[in-house]
Amino acid sequence: MSTTPLIHVVDDDLSMRTALLRLLGAAGFEACGYSSTGEFLLQPLPDRPGCLLLDLRMPGPSGLELQEALLRNKIMLPIVFLTGHGNVDSSVRAMKAGAVDFLTKPVKRDILLDAVARALARNASQRTARQESDQLQVRFASLTKRQREVFDRIVAGKLNKQIADELGIAERTVKREREQVMAKLDANSAADLGRLGELLRHSTAK
C-alpha cells in the first residue's frame, strides 16, 4: 500500500486536462487524468491517499453527480471543483456536499496547489480516523458478550454496583470484566471508554 497521494483529474477538455496533469506533476504530485466521470468510475480506485480535481460540467454525468455517487458509496476522496463558468447554485450545492473548494478557470497555481494540499490534508485525517475506527472495531469485536454488556453500561455512566444488580452478577465479577474491557480496548480510564463509545456509535451509525 503506497502512501504517496494520487490526484485524480476529471476534465473532458484534453488540453485543460493535460495542462493540469503537467502542472501537478511539476509540483511533485502524482496525478492521473480521466476524460469523463464514467471513465473515472470504471477504473478501480487504488487504496491510496489522494483527492479529486473535478470539472463541474461534462458531457454525461456532471461533477456534482459524481460527488453524490462517491458520498453514497462512502468513498472518501476530497473534491476540488474546477469550472469554466460557475454559478452560485452549483457552488453552494458542491460545498454543502463537502467539497474542499470551488475554483474558477483559469485558476492561479498557488490557489490550485493550496486547494489540492488542503484536500490531501483532509484525506489524510479522514484516512487516520478511518484507521482508528477500524482498529476500534477489531478490538471491540474481541469483547465477550458479558464484557460488551458491561461496556455499554459503563459508557452509560453507571456504577459497578448498579451494573452488578442489572446483570444479576457479583460486583466483583463486574470489576474483573471492566479491567478486561479496558485492557482489550486499550483504555486507561472511564473517560477514555466514554470517548471510544462515542466513536463506535458514530462509525456504526454511518
Add this chain to the structure above:
Amino acid sequence: MGTVTPQGSIRQWPGVARALMTALVLFCAALPLHAAEEEARVLMLYGVDPYLPPFLAMDKAMRESFAGGAGAQVHFFSESLDSQRFAMETLEPELAAVLENKYRALRIDVVVAISRMALDFFVRHRERLWPGARVVYVGFLGYEFDPSALPPGASAVVSILDVAGTIDIARRLQPRARRIVVVAGAAEVDRRAEQQAREALAEADERVPVEFLSGLPLPQLETQVAAEPPDSIVIYLAQFRDRDGRPYEPHDVLRGLVKTSRAPVYGAAESMLGLGAVAGSVASYETRGRLVGEQVRRALAGGLPDPSRAVLAAPNRCVADARALQRWSLDERRLPSGCEIRFEDVPIWRQYWWQIALTLAIIAAQAMLIVALFAQRRRRRVAEQAELAQRAVLARALRLTLAGELTGAIAHEINQPLGAILSNADAGDLLLDSGTDRREELRAVLADIRRDDLRASEVIQRLRDLLGKRIVERREFDLNEVVGDLESIMRAEARRRGVVLEIRRAPDGLAIVGDRVQIQQVLINLVLNAMDAVAEESGSRRTVAVSVAKGETGAVLAVRDRGRGIAPEHRTKLFESFFSTKRNGMGLGLSITRSIVEAHAGRVWAESGPGEGAVFQVELPLAVANGASSPHPA
C-alpha cells in the same frame, strides 16, 4: 331682315282656291294619276353665267337639300340666257323658239329663275314654253327685284345688296378714312346696284366724300384705285360690263383691284371674300341654296303658297377675310361682334381645341398616373429597404439575445483554453525551477500554450462574426462548416444544460450561397429552442440532434428534439412574429429564422408527432456550379 311678305298676298287667293280644288280632285279621284306624276322636273333658268362661283355654291347646297329626302324623284334641267354677255334683244325670239321645241314633250313642274333677267324671260314666255310651271325666283331684293313683279303663285328667295352694312363695317375698321370710293360697272344690273348704293349712302348720311367709279375699263380702273391713299375705303359692287360694253367676269375685276389697291377693298357678296375683299355684309350662298330647295319642294308639293313664306331672304352677316385684314393692317378687334372671320390661319390648337384638350388631358392623366405609380414604387422600395434594414437590425439584436443565452457556453469556451494556458505556464515555471534539463517538456508546454491561445482567439473571432455590426454577405460556403463553426459553443451549451447533443454532418460538402452568419443564427436559434424543449425532460429524452444532409431539392439542416412536441393549434402560428409559448419568449426567433431562410430562397418547416418531439427543418437551395443562383439575404 327676315322674310319679306309680298304686298300682293291677297292676289294669291284665287291661286290658293285653285290649288285647293286641284288637291281635292287629286285626292278624291286621281290617286293613280298622281302616282304617274311621281317624277318631278325642275328647270334651273340662269340669267347669267351659271358657272360663276356664287351660283355653283348655291346650286350645290340646293341639290344637297334634296338628297335623302322622301317624295318624288326630282330631275334637274338647266338653261342659261347669259344675258350679261349676249345681246338678248336680238336673240330672245330665236332662243324662245328653240326652248319651245326643246320642252314641248317635257312638262316642267318648277322653274327656278335666277336673276331678274331670267324671271322676266320666264314671265314673257311661260305660257309657250313651260305651261303650268310654278316659278321660284332667286335674286337680289331692291335694285333687281320688286316683290310686286312676282307673278301669281310664284315664290322667291332673295338677298339684299347691303351696301350700307358693308360701308358700316368698313368705317369701323377704318374710323379715320377720308374717302370712300365705290366701284360699279356699266351693265344694267351694275347700274341698278349702283343706284341702290347711292340711295343707301344718302340714307346713311356719310360725312366723308364718296366717289363713284362707274364702268371704267379695267386698266384705267386699276390705275385710279392704285392712286387712292391707303386710308381710303374702296367698295366693290360688281362690274359685268364697262362703259364701252366690254363684258367682265366680276370677280376678275375684283382680283385686279385687290392686286393694285393700297386702300382696303370691301365687297358685298360672299364670293368676294375669298378673292381679296376685306369684309362685307353678305348673305351666305349656302343658306340661299337651302332656301331655294325649300321653295322648290313647296312648289312641287303643289301645296298652298304660305303668304308668310312666299318670299324668303337669306340674312346678311358680317364676314371678314383674315388674310386681307392682315394685308391692309386692319385690326380685327374693330369688327362688329359676331363677325365671322374666314381664312384665318387658325392655330391648330384653336381649330381642334377640344380634341387637343382631350388628348392633353389624357396624356396628363397618364403622366400623373405614371408619376403616381413611380412614386408608389419608390415608396414601396424605400419601405422595403427600410424593412430589410430593420430586419437586419432585428436579426442582429436577436443574435445578441442568443449570445446572452449562450454566455455560459461562451465563458466556458474561452475559459477552457485560458485555464489550460495558465496551468501550462505555471507548469513551465516549475519545470524551470526544477533545475534539470527538461527542454522537451518545456517545448511541449509552449506548443500547447500556443494552440490554446489560438483556440481562444478563434472563439472570440467567431463571436465577433456572429455579433458584430456587419454587412450582409453573399458567398458560397458549405453548410457543414456552419455546424462546425458552432459545434464547440453548442456543445458547451449542451454540457451546461446537461443535454446530450448529437451532431451528424453530410458526408459530402453541401455548397449553398448566402450569408454564413445568418445561417449560423438560424442554427443556434433552432438548437437553443430544441434545448429549451427538452429542459423538462430527463434521461435519454434530454437529447437534441443536429443533422446536415442532402435533400431532394437542396441542402437540409434538421434540428430534432425529444421534447413534448408542438401542439397542433400552435403549428400554424409557429413562424409568426410575437408568437411564443415560452414564458419569456419574444416570439421573434422563428419569425426571423423564416425571414432569413426565405431571403436565401429556402424554406423552413416544423414536424411533430404526439409525444415524439419536434423536428425543424431548413431547406436551402444548393449553389449551382457557376454560382448563378440568386438568393438575396436580408
